[in-house]
Amino acid sequence: MRAPLEGVRVVDLTMVWAGPFGTRLLGDYGAEVIKVEAPGQWDLLRALGLIPREEPRWYNRSAYFNHNNRNKYGLALNLGQPAGRDLLLRLCAVSDILVENYRADVMDNLGLGYEAVRTANPRLIYVSMPGHGKTGPEKDFVAYGSNVEQLAGLVSLSGYEGGEPLKTGFSYGDPMAGTALVAAVALALRQRRLTDEGQYVELAQRENLGMFVGEHLVDFSMTGELRPPLGNRHPHFAPHNRYRAAGEDAWVAVACEDEEQFRALCGVIGQPELADDGRFTTNAARKANEVALDAIIEAWTAARGHYEAMHLLQRAGVPAGAVLTIPELMADPHLRTRGQWVRQTHADAGTWEVEAPPWLLERTPGSVRLPAPGFAEHNDYVFRELLGLGAEEIDALYAAGVTADEPQPDLHR
Amino acid sequence: MQPLAGVRVLELGTFVSAPFCGKLFAGYGAEVIKVEPPEGDIARAHGPFRAGKPDRETSALFLYLNTGKKSVVVDPRTAAGREAVVALASRCDVVVENFRPSDFRALGLSYEVLRGANPRLTLVSITTFGQSGPYASYRSNNLVAFAVGGQMFITGTADDGPVKNGGYQADYQGGLNGFSAGMLALLTAERDGIGQHVDVSVQQCMAPVLESGIPYYSYLGRWSPIRRGNHMSSFIGIYPCADGYLGVHVMPRNWRPFAAAIGRGDLLSDPRFATQADRTAHSDDLMAEMYAWAADQRKRDVYARAGAGRAPITFVHTMADLVDSPQLNARGYLQRVDHPVAGEALYPGPPWWIGPAGWATGRAPLLGEHTEEVLRDLAGLSAGEIAQAGAAR
Numbered sequence: 146m147r148a149p150l151e152g153v154r155v156v157d158l159t160m161v162w163a164g165p166f167g168t169r170l171l172g173d174y175g176a177e178v179i180k181v182e183a184p185g186q187w188d189l190l191r192a193l194g195l196i197p198r199e200e201p202r203w204y205n206r207s208a209y210f211n212h213n214n215r216n217k218y219g220l221a222l223n224l225g226q227p228a229g230r231d232l233l234l235r236l237c238a239v240s241d242i243l244v245e246n247y248r249a250d251v252m253d254n255l256g257l258g259y260e261a262v263r264t265a266n267p268r269l270i271y272v273s274m275p276g277h278g279k280t281g282p283e284k285d286f287v288a289y290g291s292n293v294e295q296l297a298g299l300v301s302l303s304g305y306e307g308g309e310p311l312k313t314g315f316s317y318g319d320p321m322a323g324t325a326l327v328a329a330v331a332l333a334l335r336q337r338r339l340t341d342e343g344q345y346v347e348l349a350q351r352e353n354l355g356m357f358v359g360e361h362l363v364d365f366s367m368t369g370e371l372r373p374p375l376g377n378r379h380p381h382f383a384p385h386n387r388y389r390a391a392g393e394d395a396w397v398a399v400a401c402e403d404e405e406q407f408r409a410l411c412g413v414i415g416q417p418e419l420a421d422d423g424r425f426t427t428n429a430a431r432k433a434n435e436v437a438l439d440a441i442i443e444a445w446t447a448a449r450g451h452y453e454a455m456h457l458l459q460r461a462g463v464p465a466g467a468v469l470t471i472p473e474l475m476a477d478p479h480l481r482t483r484g485q486w487v488r489q490t491h492a493d494a495g496t497w498e499v500e501a502p503p504w505l506l507e508r509t510p511g512s513v514r515l516p517a518p519g520f521a522e523h524n525d526y527v528f529r530e531l532l533g534l535g536a537e538e539i540d541a542l543y544a545a546g547v548t549a550d551e552p553q554p555d556l557h558r
Numbered sequence: 559m560q561p562l563a564g565v566r567v568l569e570l571g572t573f574v575s576a577p578f579c580g581k582l583f584a585g586y587g588a589e590v591i592k593v594e595p596p597e598g599d600i601a602r603a604h605g606p607f608r609a610g611k612p613d614r615e616t617s618a619l620f621l622y623l624n625t626g627k628k629s630v631v632v633d634p635r636t637a638a639g640r641e642a643v644v645a646l647a648s649r650c651d652v653v654v655e656n657f658r659p660s661d662f663r664a665l666g667l668s669y670e671v672l673r674g675a676n677p678r679l680t681l682v683s684i685t686t687f688g689q690s691g692p693y694a695s696y697r698s699n700n701l702v703a704f705a706v707g708g709q710m711f712i713t714g715t716a717d718d719g720p721v722k723n724g725g726y727q728a729d730y731q732g733g734l735n736g737f738s739a740g741m742l743a744l745l746t747a748e749r750d751g752i753g754q755h756v757d758v759s760v761q762q763c764m765a766p767v768l769e770s771g772i773p774y775y776s777y778l779g780r781w782s783p784i785r786r787g788n789h790m791s792s793f794i795g796i797y798p799c800a801d802g803y804l805g806v807h808v809m810p811r812n813w814r815p816f817a818a819a820i821g822r823g824d825l826l827s828d829p830r831f832a833t834q835a836d837r838t839a840h841s842d843d844l845m846a847e848m849y850a851w852a853a854d855q856r857k858r859d860v861y862a863r864a865g866a867g868r869a870p871i872t873f874v875h876t877m878a879d880l881v882d883s884p885q886l887n888a889r890g891y892l893q894r895v896d897h898p899v900a901g902e903a904l905y906p907g908p909p910w911w912i913g914p915a916g917w918a919t920g921r922a923p924l925l926g927e928h929t930e931e932v933l934r935d936l937a938g939l940s941a942g943e944i945a946q947a948g949a950a951r
Contacts, residue, residue, distance in 0.1 A: 147750070149742040166767070174742055189809070193770065195778060208777030209770045283885040286865035289807040291794055292872040300796070300805070301876040302724025305714070310803055310874045312788050312796055313723050314712030320767035324734050329910045331741035332561035332586055335748070336912075339559070348910035352891050355880070356578075356909045357730040362892075364606045364618035365877035366904035372606070377701065377722050381604060385701060387710065387720055394783060396720055398705035406697070459696040466686075466702035468720050471771045471781050474708045482691040485762055486776075497777045500766035504739035505688070508754035509746050557810060558833065 148175025149509050153334070154240040156233070157181065157217060158224075160188045162290070163319035163350060164246035164274050165213040167326030171242070172216025173502035173511040174327070179236065179527060180214060180518060183223045184549035185556065187520060188214075192557035204520055204552055205493040211517035212499055215489065219518025220527045221548045224255050229547045233257060234265040235532050241343075242330055246274040249284045259345045269343040270333040274322055278349035288351065290316020297354035302361060304374030311374065318354045325353050383431035384410070387468055388443040390451035396468035397451040399442060399458060407431065409461040414445040491516035520552045560587025561912055565744065568593065568650040569627065570634070570643065570667075573601050574700065574726045575684045575760070576656035577623040578733025579740065583652070584626030585908060585917050591650070591932055592627045593634065593643060596950040598925045599624070608900050615899035615924055625895065625905060626920025628928035631948040634665045642947035643667065645937040648675040652744055654736060656684045660695045669755040679753040682740040684732045688759030703728035707764025712771070715787035732760040792844035793837055796874065797852035803874040804852050804860055810834045812870050819860075819869035820851050880906075893919045 150171055155178040157168040165180070165188070172178040182188055187204070194207020220236075223229040234257075237243055243262060245252055252258050252273070259271045273279060276288030277296075294300050294317050304311035329346050337343060355362075361372065379385040379400070384407075387398040401407045404427070408420040419425055419441065424434040431438055446454045451467035458465035469477060475486060475498070483505075486498040494516070502511025528534045528542070542548045565588040569580035577592070577599065584590040592599070601620040608616035630646075633639040644667075647653050653672060655662060662668065662683075669681050683689055686698035686706065704710045704722045714721035722728075736758045747753045766772050775781040789795035793808035793816075808816045810833070817825045825831050825847070830840040837844055857873035864871035875883065881904060886892050892904045900922075908917030929948055933939040939947065 147746075149746045162769075170738070195774065195780070208773035211777075212766070212773040277885055278889055281885040281888040283865055285868070286861075286872075287812065287868050287870040288872060289809065289870050291790070291796075291807045292805055292870055295796075295803075295805040295872045295874045298875050298877055298880050299724055299727075300803075300874045301879075303713075303721075304724075305718055305721055308718075309788065309798070310796065311714065311721070311723075312790075312805070314709060314714075314785070315767070315769040315771075317723070317727075321731070321734065324731075324738055324763075325909060327738035328582070328734075328741045329912060331738070331745050332912055332916075335741075335745060336559070336561045338748075339563075344913055346910060346912045349889075352886075352889075352906070353909045355886075355891070355906045357727060357734075358725050359906045360619040360622040361725065361877050362880060362906050363622045363903045366881065366902075367608045367616075367618060367900065368606060368610070370606065371876055371878060374724060379701070380606075387701075387705060389719075396705070396711075398701050398710065400699050400701040402699060459693070462697060464697040464699050464702045466698065466705040468705045468711050469708050469765075470711050470783060471708060471768060471775045474765045475772070475776060477706075479687060479691045479693040480762065480765065483688055483759065483762060485765065494777070499776065500772065503758075503763045503766065504735065504742075505757035505759075506739065506743055506746070506754055507757065508752065509743075 146509050148512070149506065150174050150176035153177070153242065155179065155242040155244060156236055156240045158243065158245040158247070159274065160246065161190060162213060162316060163322040164244055166320050167323030168244055169213055169216060170323065170327045171330060178217040179220055180217045181220050181222050181233065182520065184221055184546065185223065185553045187552040187556060189557050191520070191552070198554065202493045202519065211491060211494055214517035215499060215513055216515050217518055218523035218526060219521060220524055221521035223547050224257065226545065226547050228542065228545060230256055232532060234262065236527065237262050237269055238266045239531055240266070240269060242270045242272065244272045244274065244326065248287070249275050249279050263343065267343060268337060268341065270330065270337065270346060271343065272326065272329060272346040272348060274326065274348045274350060276350050278352065279347055290319050293318030293350045293354055296351040298358045298361065299354060302358060302372065302374060304376070306374065306376040306378060308374060318350050321357070322348060322350045322353050378435065381428055381432060383428065383435040384438050384442055386439055388439070388446040390446050390454055391449055395451045397446050397454040397465055398468060399463065399465045401463065406463050410458065410463045413457055413461045413463060414442065416441070487513055489513055489516055493519055521548065521550050524548055560918070561916055562587035565652065566650045567591070567652040567654060568646050570653065570655040570657065572599055572656060574623060574729035575732035576654045576736065577601065578730055579654050579682065579684060579736040580627060581623055581625055582737040582909070584920060590627040591646060592624060592629050592923070593632050594629055594925060595633050596631055596948060602925065621897060621900055621903065621922045622905060624922040626918060627923055628932055629923035629926055630929045630932045631926035633948065633950055634667065635951040636949065638943065638946040640666050642933060642937055642939065644671065644675050647672045647679060649936050650679065651747070652680045652682060652740055654682045654684070654740065658685060658695065658697060659689050673753065677752060678747055680740060680743040680747050680756060681753070682736050682743070682756045682758065684736040684758045684760070686760045688762060689757040700726045700729045703760045707761045708768055709764055712768060712785060714785050716785050720785065728760055728764065731763055732758065735763045789845065791838060792841040792848060797848050799852045799855040799857055799860070802857040804855065804857060805872045805874060806848065807870045815867050815869040816871070819864040819867045819871060822851065895919050895921050897921045899924065
């Protein structure tokens with residue numbers, strides 16, 4: 146069975162999270178991804194593995210890097226040297242996709258802007274993933290993960306009831322941009338089948354994440370109202386909160402959307418009469434009395450574990466979910482049954498569990514074929530097999546510092 | 559030409575996740591037919607509404623999530639309605655749905671049934687728990703998905719407990735993941751001439767993207783249960799300023815331009831803050847400096863100064879700030895769309911730019927606006943059959 150992206154070659158110039166997460170997904174679903182780093186400009190995530198720099202090949206053992214770069218080949222190439230730039234253009238000539246997430250001006254400065262690459266390969270699809278976009282007055286501003294969600298409007302809507310705007314728990318915009326990359330590439334590939342031409346695609350991370358709060362923009366432009374953060378509550382539904390469960394910092398989320406679910410909830414907590422209590426008979430009534438209702442529910446949840454509460458409620462038809470921690474996610478029986486975690490072996494890093502490809506395409510499933518590349522691990526494959534260089538030419542590249550087998554160690558201190 | 563020219567999608571979507579997926583298909587050029595029950599998608603009953611009072615044609619949530627679609631009223635809970643759904647699916651390339659699997663089957667619908675009508679069909683199912691596994695029949699919604707996907711536990715402060723992010727973030731993640739997965743399957747179906755069922759579990763999509771959380775725990779056995787609120791550290795966090803909130807995100811390479819942008823060149827020679835490790839070790843000291851600096855600053859001044867100096871400082875944009883944003887306005891990202899009942903509003907888009915004419919926002923349909931046209935022309939139903947398919951159970 147041919148994978149969805151089998152036969153598609155990707156030149157991956159991205160670093161850190163958004164881009165590498167996206168190109169990893171392309172690799173998960175069959176693309177051949179060649180990750181390009183330079184001896185003096187390698188991926189920051191290699192440095193964030195919590196592996197002491199005294200240890201051998203510490204830069205190949207960062208789990209943070211290795212999770213986001215599996216299913217890729219690794220090439221070391223200094224694009225700042227003319228020979229490096231020329232080889233990159235030759236690689237583009239035999240590839241289908243280029244993805245980059247440099248600051249807006251970097252690729253042009255390297256002589257690797259879209260027009261230059263299009264000349265080398267008019268069928269190539271060139272995707273840029275800048276924070277703000279390649280145009281506009283803020284195009285050169287720096288924006289990392291936590292900045293992106295502020296610019297998208299999400300942070301202004303998040304937070305506890307009556308509280309300050311709140312950041313998400315992680316660099317949320319990054320994986321959302323990476324996820325969007327797959328659709329953007331697939332759209333361009335479809336169009337290329339019809340036109341036989343590549344094109345330029347621009348995925349500005351703040352714009353992509355802005356789509357996740359779009360109803361608030363429509364709302365504001367119609368009503369002029371700014372909505373304050375609601376915490377775990379909902380504008381209409383009640384109960385709609387997370388409740389303390391037995392154990393330290395343990396919680397279960399419960400959210401009823403209609404009378405049937407609420408009646409079931411009352412039954413599970415042993416208070417069926419509440420369903421006919423005038424304070425709680427409709428969503429509007431429950432919303433008006435949600436503080437009192439929350440106290441009643443929490444008195445029940447606090448006496449049992451979060452999973453136990455979830456299962457008891459769910460078996461009665463009440464939407465409920467344990468607030469899972471990272472260790473719990475890795476142990477969760479449901480995710481285990483669905484094959485969420487798979488063992489992988491890496492030459493320098495050993496054997497451990499990584500996440501499976503996220504979407505189950507039953508006829509053409511994703512796969513984990515390659516562990517993440519060590520730095521420069523596939524220089525030989527790319528130089529010899531893809532670009533047809535001879536041994537002397539390759540030696541000259543090493544001698545000139547266009548490539549190397551090891552990264553320069555003083556970066557990202 | 560739009561990238562999805564010639565593609566037809568049937569959306570059996572309710573509320574947010576599948577409708578967002580359908581919206582993306584429509585925006586990039588597919589014909590998207592949204593099936594609604596006689597009472598309409600539940601998002602129509604949710605506000606906020608244009609004039610503050612409920613009106614199924616002026617819900618901001620519905621208007622936004624259903625741009626560029628056709629609305630067909632069919633009640634799949636009746637035999638005639640179910641037959642109309644299958645007839646429509648036989649004429650489509652993709653079906654997107656977000657029913658609980660057991661609810662979908664209860665309607666007499668399944669991948670097997672739809673494949674029987676159309677072997678090339680891609681069926682994209684977006685649910686919290688997916689199509690299989692011990693929780694597959696559990697009920698869910700945005701809050702529950704946010705909890706079981708692991709994002710809630712890490713959001714908020716240690717004292718105030720886990721909290722969800724604003725709006726419907728788990729549902730939106732489901733919609734985007736459904737679109738990316740669905741696009742891969744559509745490409746594959748067009749290549750092979752055979753469709754397939756695509757199972758998108760929001761929990762499964764959310765769990766691995768907790769930054770370094772899973773990698774550190776799985777590989778090193780390290781895990782911190784601490785919720786850090788607005789401060790991942792002193793140099794990655796949000797600080798109140800005179801007219802709003804400022805966000806800083808300083809990586810090692812940004813320390814020098816950052817100190818310059820905030821007018822604190824003296825910090826560069828302070829040994830407590832010399833390296834990122836030093837700044838982490840003296841985080842409380844640096845945080846105190848940050849609070850003191852930010853308090854009397856104005857957000858737009860700081861943002862412009864930091865941007866010019868390439869320092870990673872932004873401000874927390876409200877919806878009013880988005881509407882005023884010089885950047886978003888210069889790029890044409892805020893699109894003014896008219897609607898016959900709700901009137902004009904601003905809609906964000908596209909999520910990404912693919913050619914000058916790659917995306918079109920369109921407007922949301924009125925309930926049942928295209929029922930007759932679609933059921934007659936596409937499904938070949940008579941007037942009587944159309945009335946029967948749309949009649950409530």
